[in-house]
Amino acid sequence: MKRKIWIRVLIVLMAIMLALAFYRLPYYVEKPGMAHELKSLVQVENGYHDKGKLMLTTVRMGRANIYDFALAKIRKFEEIVPLTDVRDEKQTEEEYNVYQLYLMESSKNNAIQVAYKKAKKSFHSIYKGVYVLSVYPNMPAAKVLKPGDRITKIDGKSFESSEQFINYVQKKQAGDQINISFVRDNSEKTSSIQLAKFDDAKGKIGMGIGLVDDRDLISDPVVKLNTEEIGGPSAGLMFSLEIYNQLTKNDITKGYSIAGTGTIDPDGTVGRIGGIDKKVVAADKEGAQIFFAPDDEITPEMKKAYPNIQSNYKEALKAAKELGTKMKIIPVKTFDDALAYLSTLT
Template sequence: MEKRIKILNVLLVLGIVMILLVFIPLPYYVTKPGLAEPLGPYVNVAGAKKDDGDFMLTTVSMSKANIYSYIGTYTNSVHHLYKEKEILSEGESNDDYQFRQLRYMEESKQAAIVNAYKEAGKSYSINKTGVVIISLLKDMPASKVLKLGDIVTKVGEKEIHSVNDFTNTISSSPTGTNFQFSIIRNGKNKKVSITSKQFKDEPKRSGIGVSIVENIKLSTNPKVEIDSEEIGGPSAGLMFALEIYDQLSEENLAKGHEIAGTGTLDTEGVVGPIGGISQKIIAASKAGAEIFFAPNENGKRNSNYKEAVKTAKEHNVKMKIVPVNTYADAIEYLKNLKSSS
């Protein structure tokens, strides 16, 4: 009886230890295949029809590592391990990171709308009103004055409409320049003063220590709404643009196929590389995608496209991987695609 109690006590302690290991975070992040789902429910163009087939959003799942997920990255080739500093900027919290990713998604959606409406010959207008602060570098002057989400509309008397307006103004001034910023914070106008200093890791360069994106407001006809919920990052730009164009156009662009893909997109239609392409290939394949658009990076040696092809072969994925450098490449491929029926 006494021996049995001892065994039970040991098992109980082991059980408690194993449970605790789940909740002890490590200084790493683990990524793995996320979701691949139709974009139709996320995008609503006024008066749009419903066509056969789908354009699919693909995601990567990322979480703080515990001992089990850490070990899992050594036994599963599509589970990847990253150090905290590879994910977070210096001094950035998890909440700060999420804010930055959501702002990247906003930029991605705006670029998608511009490309789709341009391709469809529909009316749109762009109004640029300043730049949004999306990251603050610890130990640099801006971190003591500005907050995430602040919109900078002026530096001194110079109106700011673009990222270049802002960066050129700051970088062209000597170290120790005192800048007067006009900002909008929580809907209220405010003026703040910040003095530039040298960057610790780049002593020949000075600044105030911020990352920014343009504050763009779009007006479209017909109206379009994109509900991306809490999905962050810039990698859905290409696929959002295809879904929007499909809803704007009279033709059925998907032609009954299940089409996934990934890639950043700028307002000029250039498709850029993303992280986690291998994991997105697995997610799309599991969701039943037949075709996958992958950034070709103009044939770069280690392009997303080449990594996608390699992953597809290693995991016996039957999807057709299609390389694209631009939004126009994807549109041309789809216009020549035969119907699934």
């Protein structure tokens, strides 16, 4: 009898433990990801080859269950991040993922512009339509559109910018119906949406979406970047270096293994990113000899909001010291800073 009771207790405990594994806490766990060689992701038509390698670095992010949470408390270079620090409370998981993929696309376009300008190669952009970042749950678009859709026409009309798109819609009245053409998963679709007033926008009319311009960059020679499901803007600097290296005869790697991180603006400015200590770990694990870190400026406003904040460069130095790595941490403010350092290598 006692044996049967203990078996039942054990079964109940196992069921509870299994249930806890599937229950998601309002936190993410951030941990070191990978350092990925860029020549496998970036192909410039008839591009030059290098002796070394340039690598992007990533951070692994996942919703925490109780076990992830507990382990992150004791493991080095793992961090517990409140859900609200990662995405807006009103933003769904799908919208967050779509936004990260959009940031990656923007990062790639910026990197192409920076590299092609520096290499004195030609490029131009073409407008593809309006990219849907989010859909308001209580607005008419929620019945038709999803984050990641690309709207190409309204009432048979094409537009050259999201501003033209918005102006056209706002001239309508609540209750008016518009016909839209859009692309989802490479498939053309059409539908109609009845416009309505936004509850919190003082009578503003719309279909109920958050949007940005969707543009493609056309370059000569052609460059292709295959990032699959990698999201976010933090690979911008390393993309620009890899593209530039394939565009120019002089090998900037000079046989070294080089990793790094940082956003890139069209003017070549390198920007701050999150989780740089985990990226240092990933780069060191892959055997990188050099690591580029954004040397971003900490403003008084940032210091007031986050008293312990440091520049990415200082954070990377600290992580490297804790690791005991021989990898050199190099501060950069611009794309040209990175090239200037690489030109000193022998």
